[in-house]
Amino acid sequence: MTRIETNVDYDRLLSTAGGAEERQVIFKELAHTDLFFLLTRVLHRRDADNDWVFDRAREYQAAPDEYLDLWWREGYKSSIITFAGIIQGLMNDAERTYGIFSFTRPVAKSFLRQIKVELETNKALVEIASDVFWQDPKKEAPKWSENDGLVVRRKGNPKEASIEAWGLVDGQPAGPHFTDLHYEDIVTEDTVRTPEMIAKTTKAFRLSLNLGVRGGRRRACGTRWHYADTYGTIIEDGILTPRIWTATKDNTFTGEPWLLTPEQLAKKINDMGPYIAACQLFLNPTEESLQALKEEWLRYWRADRYKGLNLYILCDPASSKKVGSDYTVFILIGLGSDRNYYVINWIRDRLTLTEKANILFKWHQQYQPVNVGYEQYGMQADIEHFRDRMERDNYRFGISSVAGKLKKFDRIARLIPPFSQGRIYIPETSPYTQYDGKTIDLTRAFVNDEYKAHPFEVHDDMLDALSRILDEDFNAVFPQGEVIDPLKLRTPVDDQYNPLTWGMED
Incomplete structure (x- = not known):
């Protein structure tokens, strides 16, 4: 049946009931067995009474476990899966214990808080599930707080609350074992800022799988942020089965939206920008059409002659030599009178402070650049060492900090x-x-790892360092160059100049 037909059927069943008692029995049965009814009629989410939510609620209820539900942002996944799904799960089995895991504990608590408030204020819900939910949970429940979790009416006395909220990376517990491992938003913008953070989040997810029970249930829902994020690993390793729904019916930016109007979708894409829109609305952080740097734009040269170029050294230092950290990058770039930029030499490596100094001093002595630009955020830790080296070697040169207010992507x-x-x-x-x-x-490393992968690269250190040549404060300039006279026209002497014949004689 369609949503409209289903709503008509709800109304028919309730209106033709033989009295209030029978109506309550039907209402209770529908709430226990129909997730869409529970969400829209019992939990008062009339905004969810649309075809999109109807289809997703039916789909989820038919197969709730062992799936990774990746839905577009604002696609009602939290309302259906976490909010209504957990409430209905406890209504049907009060002995279940849910561990809600998010990237940080405060995020997980926000999902628990919504359920907590509903169970405290929704009297109709308590009435149809009085064997599970308390009339006055703040007074009656053994545990009823965001920190300790929520305990409903149940026969058993496990150490786990009926619902608990925990952080995956921040505040993961060691002792509990839940019948239901419920993951909501374990990947965020913060979890994909560095390769180390991606690896840390993925490791924390793997460790959290030990907090379940034998034969327990697992499910996860969220949106993508990076092609190598934890959700990508879950899919690649077959830990959970992906169930992916984008914002449009054909999964394209210009396709027909499921729920939004075309104008609303276009505005979201414009406001988010292509990178965030690809991740959050289309669950595809490797969308080829969004590549901002095209391979056909690349130009190559032998990089063995740099006479006539204005030379500059740029450095973007990493703060750690730890595997997985960003690299330290040195780039020697020459600006030509032809208004082109020529990369002459570059290094991308994990370097100690001494190794950074060795490269910087060697390059400066060899190339005699016009200026040296050093990333401001790493400069303070390194500059004292460089100054000491200048004193010891009796070789001095200026170093300009490069900073600016632009984000790296910009x-x-x-x-x-x-x-x-x-x-x-x-x-x-x-x-x-x-x-x-x-x-x-x-x-090859630059082209394959950074240029072609942009804007979804794991490392972007070389691109970022190269971009610093465009900083206005760095003031890199092109040389004037020699006067080129391909027709060998002489500069005329004023008294010899005839505009009709000059340059045409033998």
Whole structure:
């Protein structure tokens, strides 16, 4: 049946009941067995009375467990799966214990809080499930708080509350074992900021699987933030089966929306930007059409001659040599009188402070650059060492801090015009032996790991360092160059100048 037919059927069943008592029996039966009815009629979510929610509620109720439900942001997944789903689960089996896990505990508590308030204020819900829910839970329940969890009426006395809220990375417990492991928003923007954070979140998820019971239930729901995020690992390793719903019926930016109007969707995409929209609305952080840097824009050169170029050294230092941390990047770039940018040399490695100094001083002595730009956020920790080195070596040069208010994504976006115009040249090949003894081609690493993967790259250190050449405060300038006279026209002497014949004689 369609949603409209189903609503008509609800009304028919309730209106034709033989008295209030029979009506209450029907109402109770529908609430226990029909998730859409519970959400819209008992939990008073009339906003959820639409075809999208109807279809998703039916789908989820038919197969709630061992799925990773990745739905577009504002797709009612929390309302259906976490809010109504957990309430109905306890209505049908008060002995179940739910562990709600989110990235941080405060986020998990927000989901528990919604359920807590509903069980305290919804008298109709308590009436149809009086064998499970308390009339006055604040006074009657053994536990009833966001910190300790919620305990409903039950026969058993496990140490776990009926519902508890925990952080996955922040505040994961060690002792409880829940019948239901319920994951909601374990991946956020904060969990994908660095490769270390992605790995930490994934490890925490794997550890949390030990907090279930033998034969227990597992489910997760959320939205994507990065192609290598924890949800990606869950899918790749087959831990849960993905159930993915994007904002449009054909999964494209221009497709027909499921719930929003085309105008509302277009505004969301515009407000979010392509990267966030791809993740949050289309669950596809590797959408090829969103690649901001195109492979055909790349230009290569031999990088063996740099006469006539204004040379600059740029450094984006990492604060750690730890595996998984960002790399330290040095780039030597030359600006030509042809208004092009030429990458002459570059290094991407995990370096100690001494190794950074060795490279910086060696390059400065070898290339004699116009200026040196050093990322401000790493400069303070390094500059004292460099100054001491200058005193010891009796070799001094200026170092400019590069900062600015732009976010990294926006800084890198400034490279799009010069790349698209074919004005940035990178070395044809750049063999380099890195910290682990492995020799790699840094040109290939740049192209494959950063350029082609942008804006969804795991590392973007080389792109970010390269973008600093465009900082206005750094004031990199192109050389004037020599006067080129391909027709060998001389500069005329005023008294010899005839505009009709000048430059045409033998």
